[in-house]
Amino acid sequence: MSERLREQLGDFSSIVCLKAIITGMEDALGEKATAISLIAAGRTRGKKLAESLGLVGVTDFETVTQALSQALGPEGTRLLIIEKIVQDGTCIKVYVKETICSAGEPQGSTRQCTFTLGAVWGALEKILNKRLQGKHTESVLRGSAYDVFEFTELG
Incomplete structure (x- = not known):
């Protein structure tokens, strides 16, 4: 991100505002329709990000992890922290923390990651040039x- 999107406020806004957008969408559309929409939006973001980072065709998950972490982590958009990406047989597992989706949620919450799942999903699809099925299987919550x-x- 070389050019700032807003002159005075910069490129970032509050998690509180984003969470209000999500819960407002859930109230208006329902949880399922909101989840579908946010995952789709995340996938679009992830695909564009992978392309902009020159990751298309990169097969080394350590390189992918470093590039995505820099773009989405503390030095980037602060969407989440990617700890590692590992191949487990036919399954690719991505271990993340401090997701925007889990922020502020109480322990035991049933909240699933949607946009963040979608962003990683879209990036991996673009990088690997494969259609993938994604699931959020374990939660810090x-x-x-x-x-x-x-x-x-x-x-």
Whole structure:
């Protein structure tokens, strides 16, 4: 991000405002329609990000992790922290923390990551040039050390 999007306020806004957008959408559209929309928006963001970072075709997950972490983590947009991406058989597992989706949620919350899942999903699809199915399988809100996103290739 070389050019600032707003002259005085800069490129970032509050998690409180984003969470209000999400809960407002859930009130208006329902949880399922909101989740579908936010995942789709995230996937679009992830695909564009992977392309802009020159990651298309990169197969080394350490390189991918570093590039995505820099763009989405503390030095980037602060969407989440990607700890690691690992291949586990036919499944790709992405271990993340401090997601925007989990921020401020109480322990035991059933909140799932939507936009953040979608952003990682879209990036991996673009990088690998494959259609993937993604799921949020473990949550920091329900006792896991990480939010874990799992991706498998669609036939």
